[in-house]
Amino acid sequence: MAAIKRPTIRDVAAEAGVSKSLVSLVYSSEEGVSEEKRERVLAAAKKLGFTPNLWARSLSSGQSNFIAILVVDLHNPLFTEVADEARKALASRGHQTFMTAAEISERDGKKILEKSTVQALLDLRPKGILIIGDLPDKNSLKSVPESVPIVIATTISTGLKRAICIRVDEDEAMRQIVNHLSSLGHKNIAYVGPNEGEVAAARYGGFVSAMASKGLEASAQFCDRTEDAGYTAATLALQDSGKPTALICFNDIVALGVQEAIRVFQDAGGHPIALTGFDNTYISALSRISLTSIEQEKGAIAVRAAELLTGDPEEWKAAEGKSLLLVPRLIIRDSTRNVRA
Amino acid sequence: MAAIKRPTIRDVAAEAGVSKSLVSLVYSSEEGVSEEKRERVLAAAKKLGFTPNLWARSLSSGQSNFIAILVVDLHNPLFTEVADEARKALASRGHQTFMTAAEISERDGKKILEKSTVQALLDLRPKGILIIGDLPDKNSLKSVPESVPIVIATTISTGLKRAICIRVDEDEAMRQIVNHLSSLGHKNIAYVGPNEGEVAAARYGGFVSAMASKGLEASAQFCDRTEDAGYTAATLALQDSGKPTALICFNDIVALGVQEAIRVFQDAGGHPIALTGFDNTYISALSRISLTSIEQEKGAIAVRAAELLTGDPEEWKAAEGKSLLLVPRLIIRDSTRNVRA
DNA sequence: TTGTAAGCGTTATCAA
DNA sequence: TTGATAACGCTTACAA
Numbered sequence: 277m278a279a280i281k282r283p284t285i286r287d288v289a290a291e292a293g294v295s296k297s298l299v300s301l302v303y304s305s306e307e308g309v310s311e312e313k314r315e316r317v318l319a320a321a322k323k324l325g326f327t328p329n330l331w332a333r334s335l336s337s338g339q340s341n342f343i344a345i346l347v348v349d350l351h352n353p354l355f356t357e358v359a360d361e362a363r364k365a366l367a368s369r370g371h372q373t374f375m376t377a378a379e380i381s382e383r384d385g386k387k388i389l390e391k392s393t394v395q396a397l398l399d400l401r402p403k404g405i406l407i408i409g410d411l412p413d414k415n416s417l418k419s420v421p422e423s424v425p426i427v428i429a430t431t432i433s434t435g436l437k438r439a440i441c442i443r444v445d446e447d448e449a450m451r452q453i454v455n456h457l458s459s460l461g462h463k464n465i466a467y468v469g470p471n472e473g474e475v476a477a478a479r480y481g482g483f484v485s486a487m488a489s490k491g492l493e494a495s496a497q498f499c500d501r502t503e504d505a506g507y508t509a510a511t512l513a514l515q516d517s518g519k520p521t522a523l524i525c526f527n528d529i530v531a532l533g534v535q536e537a538i539r540v541f542q543d544a545g546g547h548p549i550a551l552t553g554f555d556n557t558y559i560s561a562l563s564r565i566s567l568t569s570i571e572q573e574k575g576a577i578a579v580r581a582a583e584l585l586t587g588d589p590e591e592w593k594a595a596e597g598k599s600l601l602l603v604p605r606l607i608i609r610d611s612t613r614n615v616r617a
Numbered sequence: 618m619a620a621i622k623r624p625t626i627r628d629v630a631a632e633a634g635v636s637k638s639l640v641s642l643v644y645s646s647e648e649g650v651s652e653e654k655r656e657r658v659l660a661a662a663k664k665l666g667f668t669p670n671l672w673a674r675s676l677s678s679g680q681s682n683f684i685a686i687l688v689v690d691l692h693n694p695l696f697t698e699v700a701d702e703a704r705k706a707l708a709s710r711g712h713q714t715f716m717t718a719a720e721i722s723e724r725d726g727k728k729i730l731e732k733s734t735v736q737a738l739l740d741l742r743p744k745g746i747l748i749i750g751d752l753p754d755k756n757s758l759k760s761v762p763e764s765v766p767i768v769i770a771t772t773i774s775t776g777l778k779r780a781i782c783i784r785v786d787e788d789e790a791m792r793q794i795v796n797h798l799s800s801l802g803h804k805n806i807a808y809v810g811p812n813e814g815e816v817a818a819a820r821y822g823g824f825v826s827a828m829a830s831k832g833l834e835a836s837a838q839f840c841d842r843t844e845d846a847g848y849t850a851a852t853l854a855l856q857d858s859g860k861p862t863a864l865i866c867f868n869d870i871v872a873l874g875v876q877e878a879i880r881v882f883q884d885a886g887g888h889p890i891a892l893t894g895f896d897n898t899y900i901s902a903l904s905r906i907s908l909t910s911i912e913q914e915k916g917a918i919a920v921r922a923a924e925l926l927t928g929d930p931e932e933w934k935a936a937e938g939k940s941l942l943l944v945p946r947l948i949i950r951d952s953t954r955n956v957r958a
Numbered sequence: 959t960t961g962t963a964a965g966c967g968t969t970a971t972c973a974a
Numbered sequence: 975t976t977g978a979t980a981a982c983g984c985t986t987a988c989a990a
Contacts, residue, residue, distance in 0.1 A: 329740045332983035350701040360691040375716040536904045564905045636977045673967035
């Protein structure tokens with residue numbers, strides 16, 4: 277198990293009896309090298325087990341073939357799922373990816389993104405940058421050259437004008453949810469979840485207008501984005517004078533806590549409560565959970581992101597600063613099915 | 618938003634009126650530079666917004682300060698959880714990390730690790746490598762210099778002798794599970810899960826010997842490591858002539874499918890079945906799931922890995938090729954609590 | 959088509 | 975303590 281030094285183009289050149297540049301040419305261009313030499317080089321490379329050092333290449337050329345993926349939170353299954361889909365989509369288009377999880381620290385109660393994380397990412401000069409999740413501070417991305425596309429997935433992208441943002445149409449999603457509940461006869465419907473952050477604000481806003489267009493009054497119990505917070509908030513909401521018969525949650529995580537609160541409520545003789553989540557994570561599909569939720573079309577988001585990041589510069593230049601809204605899909609499960617008001 | 622070219626060591630040198638080497642010295646060593654020049658350099662760097670390009674540094678020095686994390690499967694919450702814990706532990710010790718998910722493809726029914734993924738990782742010459750999960754093919758890691766520690770977390774590490782392996786004591790875990798079920802009066806206990814792969818073999822083996830030491834007969838229904846496979850296998854196991862009253866699953870994912878099969882079985886008038894998972898992922902803790910499971914001490918694994926990867930070479934040299942077994946902890950939940958034979 | 963040589967941003971060696 | 979100068983593994987004019 278000796279420390280086998282990886283062979284370099286120099287070694288290959290020596291082995292094949294050609295110059296370094298020829299070896300480089302073989303790897304970077306389809307033509308311009310005679311068949312004979314090309315074969316000699318390839319044979320030598322194979323013999324030595326040579327593979328080009330991609331980072332040295334990117335240092336030298338000032339460009340790379342890599343896409344950097346910045347996952348904001350590794351614990352959110354929505355994010356890791358999109359990250360994995362994107363990775364696959366990019367791989368199938370011939371692009372390597374490397375990931376970093378955002379190192380976010382709290383300072384004075386305000387979330388701060390560790391600059392070094394992003395810096396290290398940018399040092400690699402990725403060909404494109406994919407951000408998955410709600411990045412609290414986008415300043416460090418300002419030094420990204422204009423020639424490098426930035427795509428933000430599943431989130432709204434204020435604070436970084438040039439980024440392209442791919443996300444579900446939150447308004448439409450909320451409309452679908454409210455329509456569904458309304459068709460089941462629900463009139464007292466409450467939102468449970470945060471109101472802080474761009475995504476949360478959009479979802480709550482969508483809820484409010486969807487309710488308004490149905491002529492219904494929108495109530496809400498705000499809380500953090502954790503299971504526990506959902507439990508607490510729902511417990512309060514259910515004791516509210518409004519007597520909601522349906523609860524719309526910010527996401528699946530919150531909904532899990534709410535689901536528990538509903539169980540307690542019903543064990544104590546409470547009436548049935550319809551419940552919806554958001555994101556359609558695989559947890560919502562578990563038969564014991566069976567949570568009605570909104571599919572964000574994770575696969576579509578990932579593929580579109582891959583296309584934009586690796587495609588024609590003209591194309592993404594045209595899309596820069598815009599939001600691509602995907603049509604959401606309501607997945608109806610037991611948490612609302614036949615749960616009438 | 619112009620394409621701001623990042624300043625280099627050269628720009629700083631010019632600004633401060635010193636040589637490149639001096640700037641480099643300032644950033645790489647605590648001393649050896651006069652206070653005056655040091656301050657001049659730092660001031661210039663601040664003015665220009667300079668940060669060292671870490672990858673150029675690693676190319677030049679042949680060494681970096683980065684730990685590479687290779688996550689085998691982004692969908693397994695156990696892995697992402699450990700990855701995130703490790704990332705934090707490493708960050709607090711001053712080390713950057715970058716992650717890659719293994720691109721695993723099936724060829725002729727055999728799992729193949731895409732070499733390019735690992736290769737790209739090694740090109741960076743990480744200071745250490747952390748592998749999380751069961752890597753099917755460890756050959757590409759053979760070229761890693763001996764001076765770079767390799768730690769494999771949550772898994773057994775045959776196939777790469779020099780790696781240090783941190784994992785739970787599977788035998789002890791199975792002993793705890795069998796003891797627990799046995800104390801509830803269960804005698805007909807079946808294992809549901811895969812028997813292929815190093816971890817699966819260890820868990821199944823642990824089950825068999827734990828059963829033997831209790832004088833019980835071990836039965837098993839083998840299956841893949843998915844929810845669906847668990848469902849199918851459990852359905853078969855429950856119709857077995859042996860009539861098991863308890864099922865021990867390979868992991869939580871499989872257990873989720875088994876849980877559903879048990880529900881169907883009981884709806885059809887079947888007797889109660891005790892059920893255990895493995896890994897204590899957060900899903901098992903959900904009140905609707907409430908699955909008895911084995912905590913692998915993810916935090917401890919992550920911290921120990923970080924210590925080994927960044928610590929004294931003597932220390933990990935001594936541990937090379939060994940396995941660090943952590944004591945498992947049985948978390949008892951509703952899936953077994955008071956579920957007697 | 960091929961080779962030479964300079965350079966990417968850094969560190970390392972060796973004089974000054 | 976400082977500054978040339980040569981690497982690191984590669985790309986890329988430019989020359990041959």
